[in-house]
Structures are given as C-alpha cells and as structure tokens.
Amino acid sequence: MEPQSAVTTCYRHPKVESHVRCTRCERYICPDCMREAAVGHQCVECVKEGARSIRQARTAFGGRITTAPVLTYLLIGLNVLVYLGELVRPAIVDRFAMLGAGLRGPGGEHYLWEYPYPSVLHAEGVVGGEWERLLTGAFLHLPPTAGTFGILHIMMNMVSLWNIGRVVESQLGRVRYLALYLLSALGGSVLVLLIDPDAQTVGASGAIFGLGAAYYVMARRLGADMSAVNRFMAGLLLWLLISAGLTSWQGHLGGLLAGGLVTLAYAYVPRGPRRGLLHAAVCAGLLVLLVLLAVGKVTQLA
Structure with missing residues (x-):
C-alpha cells in the first residue's frame, strides 16, 4: 500500500501547492486566495462572509452613506436630456405636460374641458386616461422662448437641484431621496389637478420645493444653525408667493407639502430595526392618498 501524499493544495485551486490555512475555516489557501486579516490570512469566502456580518454605516435618517450624489447628477442629466428632446420635437411638451382635463379637436386644436362634450372632440390629459402626465410633466420645461422665463426655467431649476439635491441626498441616501423626489413631484401635479385642472404645467419646481422642505426639516432635526436655513426658507416661500402670478403656485x-410630510417621517420615526419599514409605509400611504385624490377628481370631472 502506497503512503498517502503529504502535499497539501489550495481548496480553490487543487493544482496549486499550499501550506497556509485560513484562520477562520482552516482550509488551505494559495497566495491568490489569501486576504490579509487582523491575525494571519483568510480565504475569499470567509472575507465575504465577514463583510456581510458587519453593520453598514447609516446616516442620521437611516439611509446608506454615499460618497457622491449620483442620483442628483442623474436627475439633472435626465432633465437636460428631455429638454434637448423638446427642442428636437416640441410636440413632446404638448403630449406629456401635466394637464388635468382638456379637449382635443380632430385637427389637433385644444379646448377647455366641459362635460358632456361633443362627439367630434376627445378628452385629453389625466381625465382622458393619460395618467403618466402626473409625473412626466415634472421632467419637462418651458421652451427657450416660451412663457415668462423661457430657457431660464430649466436653468434655475437645475441650479436649485444641484445646490439642494446634493445635500439632501447625502443625508437621506439614494432610495429615500428618490422616493422623496418623485412623491414631491407627484404631490405638485395632484394639487394642480385638484385646483386648476385646465392648466397645462411643466417643470421640476414641485420636486425641488419638496427638497427645500426636506432641507429645512432635516436641519431642524439635526440641531443645525437655523439662521441660514431660515433665510433659505424665507426666500423659498417668497418665491412661492411671487410665482403665484407667474407660474403654477399649486x-x-x-x-x-408632500416633501415636508415625507421628511417628517424620515426624521422623527424612532430608530430601530423597523425604521426602514415604517419609512416605506409612510411613502406608500402618501402615494395611495395622492392616487385616491387624483381618481376622485377625475371621477368628479367626468
């Protein structure tokens, strides 16, 4: 009977001779599979298992700590990309702007909503089943020569998103930040639908106002110096009043309101293993409320 070979090999690379054991699982590992540890070396699988068991750092509001405001950059890029699309095909604005209720003629002409309406006309807007307008309008902006501001519309909104969005995203983490942004945009569109359904509106202003409310709530929760924050909010509210005669104040x-409500939940829900679930429940509850309000208004109009 031949004696058993005393040569030991790496458990991942059986053809490679090895004499070093992993300090956790004690399997033999070759130099390619060695990872530095506090004591000795560990194998690749043990390192991965250890990383999973380490509690990930979180912000004060429960979000994952991010090294760069990637979502803010993506949102700015998406708005700019859509704006370039508007310049190539202006009809995009007409089709996807926020519009609660309107009528379209056979030649493409637009009329104010009335119900019942002649059979030669067709309903357009949310009341016509175009529910996507509740969000798509938040990614559109005025053409360069249209309205009071023209190209300044998207420029002011993107500068505001750059300044506020980076701060808010760094505190909330990407998932909570995206939920806040979209719910704020939706909240703005729903209030337009409820109060002024005949108006056609575009712009990311509703979402940005939601970020502004989040910035204020977070600063209060963190005990920051409120002098600069209060000046910021005063300017935001002043613009809200001025915009009543120039843009869609609704x-x-x-x-x-939507952004403030969401951030209050982010900031004041008690810490614990269920905090993330409670945050999701509040966001889902607000989404359901906004949808019910929109459905109720459409039912009333029709």
Whole structure:
C-alpha cells in the first residue's frame, strides 16, 4: 500500500501547492486566495462572509452613506436630456405636460374641458386616461422662448437641484431621496389637478420645493444653525408667493407639502430595526392618498 501524499493544495485551486490555512475555516489557501486579516490570512469566502456580518454605516435618517450624489447628477442629466428632446420635437411638451382635463379637436386644436362634450372632440390629459402626465410633466420645461422665463426655467431649476439635491441626498441616501423626489413631484401635479385642472404645467419646481422642505426639516432635526436655513426658507416661500402670478403656485405648494410630510417621517420615526419599514409605509400611504385624490377628481370631472 502506497503512503498517502503529504502535499497539501489550495481548496480553490487543487493544482496549486499550499501550506497556509485560513484562520477562520482552516482550509488551505494559495497566495491568490489569501486576504490579509487582523491575525494571519483568510480565504475569499470567509472575507465575504465577514463583510456581510458587519453593520453598514447609516446616516442620521437611516439611509446608506454615499460618497457622491449620483442620483442628483442623474436627475439633472435626465432633465437636460428631455429638454434637448423638446427642442428636437416640441410636440413632446404638448403630449406629456401635466394637464388635468382638456379637449382635443380632430385637427389637433385644444379646448377647455366641459362635460358632456361633443362627439367630434376627445378628452385629453389625466381625465382622458393619460395618467403618466402626473409625473412626466415634472421632467419637462418651458421652451427657450416660451412663457415668462423661457430657457431660464430649466436653468434655475437645475441650479436649485444641484445646490439642494446634493445635500439632501447625502443625508437621506439614494432610495429615500428618490422616493422623496418623485412623491414631491407627484404631490405638485395632484394639487394642480385638484385646483386648476385646465392648466397645462411643466417643470421640476414641485420636486425641488419638496427638497427645500426636506432641507429645512432635516436641519431642524439635526440641531443645525437655523439662521441660514431660515433665510433659505424665507426666500423659498417668497418665491412661492411671487410665482403665484407667474407660474403654477399649486405645483410648488403641492411639492412643498408632500416633501415636508415625507421628511417628517424620515426624521422623527424612532430608530430601530423597523425604521426602514415604517419609512416605506409612510411613502406608500402618501402615494395611495395622492392616487385616491387624483381618481376622485377625475371621477368628479367626468
């Protein structure tokens, strides 16, 4: 009977001779599979298992700590990309702007909503089943020569998103930040639908007002110096009043209220293993409320 070979090999690379054991599982590992540890070396699998068991750092509001405001950059890029699309095909604005209720003629002409309406006309807007307008309008902006602001519309909104979004995203983490942004945009559109359904509106202002409300709530929760924050909010509210005669104040106010409500939940729900679940429940509850309000208004109009 031949004696058993005393040569030991790596458990991942059987053809590679090895004489070093992993300090956790004690399997033999070759130099390619060695990972530095506090004592000795560990294998690749033990390192991965140890990383999973380490509690991930979180922000004060429960979000994952991020090294760069990637979502803010993506949102700015998406808005700019859509704006370039508008310049190539202006009809995009007409089709996807926020519009609660309107009528379209056989030649493409637009009329104010009335019900019942002649058979030659067709309903358009949310009341016509175009529910996507509740969100798509928040990614559109005025054409360069249209309205009071023209190209300044998207420029001011993107500068505001750059300044506020980076701060809010770093505190909330990407998932909570995205939920806040979209719910603020939706809240602005729903308030437009409820108060002024005949108006066609575009712009990310509702979402940005929601971020402004989040910035204020977070600063209060963190005990920051409120002098600069209060000046910021005073300017935001002043713009809300001024915009009443120039833009859709309903969209601004709706975004402000929705964003403030979501961030209050983020900030004041007690810490614990269920905090993330409670945050999700509040966001889902607000989403359901906004949808019910929209459905109720459409039912009333029709």
